[in-house]
Amino acid sequence: MNFELTEEQLMIQQAARDYAQRELIKDVTERDTKAEFPTEHVRNLAELGFMGIMVDPKYDGSGMDTISYVLAMEELSKVDASASVIVSVNNSLVCYGIEKYGTEAQKEKFLKPLARGEKIGAFLLSEPEAGSDATSQRTTAEDKGDYYLVNGTKNWITNANSASTYVLIAQTHPEKKHKGINALLVDKNTPGISLGPHEDKMGMRSSDTHSVMFTDVKVPKENRIGEDGFGFKFAMKVLEGGRIGIAAQALGLAAGALERATAYAKERKAFGTVIANHQAIAFKLADMAVKVENARNLCLKAAWLKDQGKPFGVASAMAKQYAADIAMEVTTEAVQIHGGYGYVKEYHVERLMREAKLTQIYEGTSEIQKIVISRDLLK
Amino acid sequence: MSVLVYTENWDGKFKKVSFELASYAVALAESMQLPVAALSLGSVEASELEKLGAYGISKIYTDTNEGFNSLDNQAIAKAVSAAAVKAGATVVILAHNNLGKAVAPRLAVRLKAGLAAGVQGLPVTTSPFVVKKLVFTGKAFGHVSINSTVKVLTLAPNSFGLVEKATAASIETFDAGLVSADFATTIESTNKVTGKILLQDAEIVVSGGRGLKSGENWGQLEELAALLGAGTACSRPVSDEGWRPHGEHVGQTGKIIAPNLYFALGISGAIQHLGGVSSSKVIVAVNKDPEAPIFEAADYGIVGDVFKVLPQFIEAVKTIKSA
Amino acid sequence: MKILVLIGNVPDTTTKIKFNADKTAFDASGVQWIINPWDELALTRAVELKEAHADKIESIVVANVGRAETEATLRKALAVGADEAIRIDADAKDAWYVASQLAKVAAGFDLILAGIEASDYNGSAVGGMLAEMLDMKSVSAVSGIELADGALKISREIDGGSQTLSMQTPLLAVVQKGIAKEPRIPAMRGIMMARKKPLNVVAAADAEEHTAFVGFELPAPKAACKMIAEDQAGELINLLHNEAKVL
Numbered sequence: 033m034n035f036e037l038t039e040e041q042l043m044i045q046q047a048a049r050d051y052a053q054r055e056l057i058k059d060v061t062e063r064d065t066k067a068e069f070p071t072e073h074v075r076n077l078a079e080l081g082f083m084g085i086m087v088d089p090k091y092d093g094s095g096m097d098t099i100s101y102v103l104a105m106e107e108l109s110k111v112d113a114s115a116s117v118i119v120s121v122n123n124s125l126v127c128y129g130i131e132k133y134g135t136e137a138q139k140e141k142f143l144k145p146l147a148r149g150e151k152i153g154a155f156l157l158s159e160p161e162a163g164s165d166a167t168s169q170r171t172t173a174e175d176k177g178d179y180y181l182v183n184g185t186k187n188w189i190t191n192a193n194s195a196s197t198y199v200l201i202a203q204t205h206p207e208k209k210h211k212g213i214n215a216l217l218v219d220k221n222t223p224g225i226s227l228g229p230h231e232d233k234m235g236m237r238s239s240d241t242h243s244v245m246f247t248d249v250k251v252p253k254e255n256r257i258g259e260d261g262f263g264f265k266f267a268m269k270v271l272e273g274g275r276i277g278i279a280a281q282a283l284g285l286a287a288g289a290l291e292r293a294t295a296y297a298k299e300r301k302a303f304g305t306v307i308a309n310h311q312a313i314a315f316k317l318a319d320m321a322v323k324v325e326n327a328r329n330l331c332l333k334a335a336w337l338k339d340q341g342k343p344f345g346v347a348s349a350m351a352k353q354y355a356a357d358i359a360m361e362v363t364t365e366a367v368q369i370h371g372g373y374g375y376v377k378e379y380h381v382e383r384l385m386r387e388a389k390l391t392q393i394y395e396g397t398s399e400i401q402k403i404v405i406s407r408d409l410l411k
Numbered sequence: 412m413s414v415l416v417y418t419e420n421w422d423g424k425f426k427k428v429s430f431e432l433a434s435y436a437v438a439l440a441e442s443m444q445l446p447v448a449a450l451s452l453g454s455v456e457a458s459e460l461e462k463l464g465a466y467g468i469s470k471i472y473t474d475t476n477e478g479f480n481s482l483d484n485q486a487i488a489k490a491v492s493a494a495a496v497k498a499g500a501t502v503v504i505l506a507h508n509n510l511g512k513a514v515a516p517r518l519a520v521r522l523k524a525g526l527a528a529g530v531q532g533l534p535v536t537t538s539p540f541v542v543k544k545l546v547f548t549g550k551a552f553g554h555v556s557i558n559s560t561v562k563v564l565t566l567a568p569n570s571f572g573l574v575e576k577a578t579a580a581s582i583e584t585f586d587a588g589l590v591s592a593d594f595a596t597t598i599e600s601t602n603k604v605t606g607k608i609l610l611q612d613a614e615i616v617v618s619g620g621r622g623l624k625s626g627e628n629w630g631q632l633e634e635l636a637a638l639l640g641a642g643t644a645c646s647r648p649v650s651d652e653g654w655r656p657h658g659e660h661v662g663q664t665g666k667i668i669a670p671n672l673y674f675a676l677g678i679s680g681a682i683q684h685l686g687g688v689s690s691s692k693v694i695v696a697v698n699k700d701p702e703a704p705i706f707e708a709a710d711y712g713i714v715g716d717v718f719k720v721l722p723q724f725i726e727a728v729k730t731i732k733s734a
Numbered sequence: 735m736k737i738l739v740l741i742g743n744v745p746d747t748t749t750k751i752k753f754n755a756d757k758t759a760f761d762a763s764g765v766q767w768i769i770n771p772w773d774e775l776a777l778t779r780a781v782e783l784k785e786a787h788a789d790k791i792e793s794i795v796v797a798n799v800g801r802a803e804t805e806a807t808l809r810k811a812l813a814v815g816a817d818e819a820i821r822i823d824a825d826a827k828d829a830w831y832v833a834s835q836l837a838k839v840a841a842g843f844d845l846i847l848a849g850i851e852a853s854d855y856n857g858s859a860v861g862g863m864l865a866e867m868l869d870m871k872s873v874s875a876v877s878g879i880e881l882a883d884g885a886l887k888i889s890r891e892i893d894g895g896s897q898t899l900s901m902q903t904p905l906l907a908v909v910q911k912g913i914a915k916e917p918r919i920p921a922m923r924g925i926m927m928a929r930k931k932p933l934n935v936v937a938a939a940d941a942e943e944h945t946a947f948v949g950f951e952l953p954a955p956k957a958a959c960k961m962i963a964e965d966q967a968g969e970l971i972n973l974l975h976n977e978a979k980v981l
Binding site for chain 3: 419421426428482483484485488506507508509510512513514515516517519520521523524525526527528529541544545546547548550551552553554555556557558559565595596597598599600601602603604609611615639650651657658660663664665667671672682683689690692693695696697706707708709710711712713714715716719720723724726727728730731
Binding site for chain 1: 702704
């Protein structure tokens with residue numbers, strides 16, 4: 033056992049922290065209010081290597097481990113979960129999937145610009161009538177010989193407008209059910225693709241979420257990832273890794289709220305002393321700290337398993353479910369500690385609370401994570 | 412053995428800090444029972460030189476070589492070193508300002524002397540020679556013992572004050588032996604700040620923070636500063652945003668100042684900022700956030716809107732001035 | 735052109751300062767160490783210059799005086815963009831001692847950059863002392879460095895304004911805020927490359943010390959702030975005049 037981070041991991045953590053505390057913080061409230069995509073920040077994060085953290089340097093990535101990814105996600109999410117979800121989707125859903133299961137030609141064409149952050153990616157799985165139940169895909173990719181003809185609608189797509197590369201999950205052989213599903217790499221500019229309106233969300237407001245409609249969209253056969261019918265397995269494998277990113281995001285939201293609540297409790301006075309001296313507040317902070325530490329340990333354990341090449345699906349489900357649920361609790365308590373100030377935007381914690389809610393919902397709800405965990409337990 | 416003080420001039424006039432240095436050198440020399448002399452480099456009129464006598468300086472060395480106007484660090488260090496040898500100085504005093512900070516370390520090496528930079532007031536003891544200075548960028552004081560025979564000090568501006576002591580000063584022309592090749596600093600242009608109080612010299616400083624919202628909102632702050640004869644300063648976010656020049660940034664990584672009166676307007680008072688101003692004798696804080704840490708450091712405070720408070724300050728100062 | 739940047743290892747600027755029981759030494763327990771902020775800006779400017787003038791700048795070397803635990807700071811400097819690091823294996827005693835050590839490794843550089851002070855003991859001395867030991871020209875309070883044809887264009891702050899200078903190399907520039915806008919955040923590519931860059935450890939030379947800290951004190955706690963109502967702001971000015979007597 034060794035709980036020490038390496039010097040490089042510490043440096044990446046500090047780099048993410050510096051960028052978040054110095055740059056993201058400047059306009060985060062304004063971007064939240066206006067639901068404005070952080071175009072310039074994404075460019076800067078790309079230059080710093082955050083858009084392809086775990087991708088092999090031979091495909092223009094940063095070549096870092098999953099632990100570094102967790103550390104970076106935590107620090108970015110302490111300040112701005114909208115920016116960090118853009119990072120997370122690009123890294124663990126899009127880049128990871130192409131690098132692990134794509135062909136050399138696909139990596140050359142699609143992965144490299146994504147890893148450099150010149151282009152960003154989106155992962156198109158959810159449908160109006162298929163969220164948690166990913167087996168029932170209604171979007172079809174009809175085999176037309178040398179291309180697939182895609183029709184259907186995808187919902188709640190993060191980066192839908194800002195992305196150039198889509199990883200699309202669609203049904204080719206309905207009769208084979210989930211074994212007929214394929215994953216396709218689709219250029220967003222392909223004719224027949226249109227976007228629904230920008231979703232006006234409760235939190236993570238500056239990430240751009242849309243539904244995406246496909247009408248007779250032709251996708252070349254060579255853009256299919258893996259064998260015919262590999263799509264469902266692909267999606268499940270990719271989501272296992274994706275959960276670590278969202279778990280780390282939830283951890284960051286909780287840890288950021290704890291940092292703010294602690295600082296506030298040491299400053300704010302009531303009944304003649306700082307409120308941190310009141311046990312009601314001090315114990316709240318202690319409870320929050322334990323939860324944050326537990327979430328961090330679960331995230332790092334899942335990342336470590338992945339880095340070691342060991343199975344990590346259950347560990348990442350535990351990390352995601354626990355971190356998301358405590359993020360909701362800890363951010364809510366942080367607002368409570370702030371009192372009235374917590375309810376106004378200037379103090380950030382109300383935003384962290386709104387953002388935390390989404391971590392319990394997307395990339396597998398807390399309930400879905402419990403299905404994964406319990407099925408493994410009871411098998 | 413003697414005390415030598417390098418009294419800087421600008422455009423042929425002594426800087427205000429030079430009179431404080433003279434006052435300090437005289438007091439220090441007295442406590443050590445040593446003679447004291449001042450050194451002036453560059454062209455300064457005799458009538459100006461004599462002003463040092465008002466602060467107790469009895470002997471002045473002057474080298475009027477025009478080359479010193481280039482503020483060449485190495486050349487000035489050579490000259491001060493030559494004067495220190497000539498005067499048999501065991502303590503050499505410079506200002507802790509841009510020029511003093513540049514010259515003192517070079518001078519210390521030439522004289523094989525220990526250097527204490529940014530000294531606050533007279534030594535704690537003179538044998539052993541221990542001085543007090545700010546450390547950790549204003550968050551604490553340290554006592555430094557200088558163990559070499561010759562000691563070089565830079566005095567933190569405004570930490571001692573002016574002490575008048577009328578004395579007849581004898582002026583001695585001195586040739587530090589520098590030739591034109593010594594002055595290898597080529598000045599292409601100079602941008603003089605005129606009509607404004609230098610931040611380091613200012614007894615009163617009016618400083619603005621992010622609470623002023625934009626670089627265009629400095630009018631009233633400048634008006635107040637002008638009325639008070641005060642310098643203007645700002646917090647780090649303000650200079651980072653480009654609302655004010657970097658030279659005005661006070662705090663850690665900016666300037667450390669110690670005026671008699673410091674106005675912190677719309678400055679929350681992060682620990683890094685407080686480090687740079689905590690030695691101010693009186694701090695006034697105006698901030699709309701009652702929890703802002705600046706109120707912990709301040710002597711007088713107003714929880715409120717800077718733009719509502721500033722006009723009242725300006726009126727009140729005008730009233731006092733006209734009384 | 736070869737550039738040397740002097741690096742100091744100091745407590746993080748948000749550190750709460752504590753001393754040992756008899757107040758003779760800084761209590762470093764639990765302290766996080768960083769590159770001295772001015773040195774970090776100097777390094778950032780050196781890297782910017784190298785990026786803009788790859789043809790003219792051959793290498794950037796960073797050097798510090800410190801024990802093995804300061805290597806993290808040097809590796810960060812390598813990640814930010816220095817090509818090589820030198821650690822002189824000694825405790826950073828007084829400025830004279832540190833400058834004497836650096837003088838042993840500073841030969842052959844065209845431009846040496848030093849921060850104007852260190853945020854721990856605020857000595858403002860190492861750069862100037864090193865220049866004198868090397869008999870090198872120096873410019874202080876430098877807030878801008880550009881490469882011009884065959885010379886360096888330097889902006890410096892003087893007491894009463896600012897100046898633009900034309901200086902020949904070799905030169906030691908003591909730099910302050912403004913030299914670079916923000917300290918450079920290392921990119922992951924840089925962090926990865928830092929692994930492969932040389933970090934040479936050099937034994938310390940014999941050198942003198944002329945000063946020593948013999949004690950520390952924390953500022954006396956302030957009396958409570960006297961609060962005045964927003965609409966009575968003029969009253970505060972009267973208090974400054976009549977009570978505090980600073981107006």
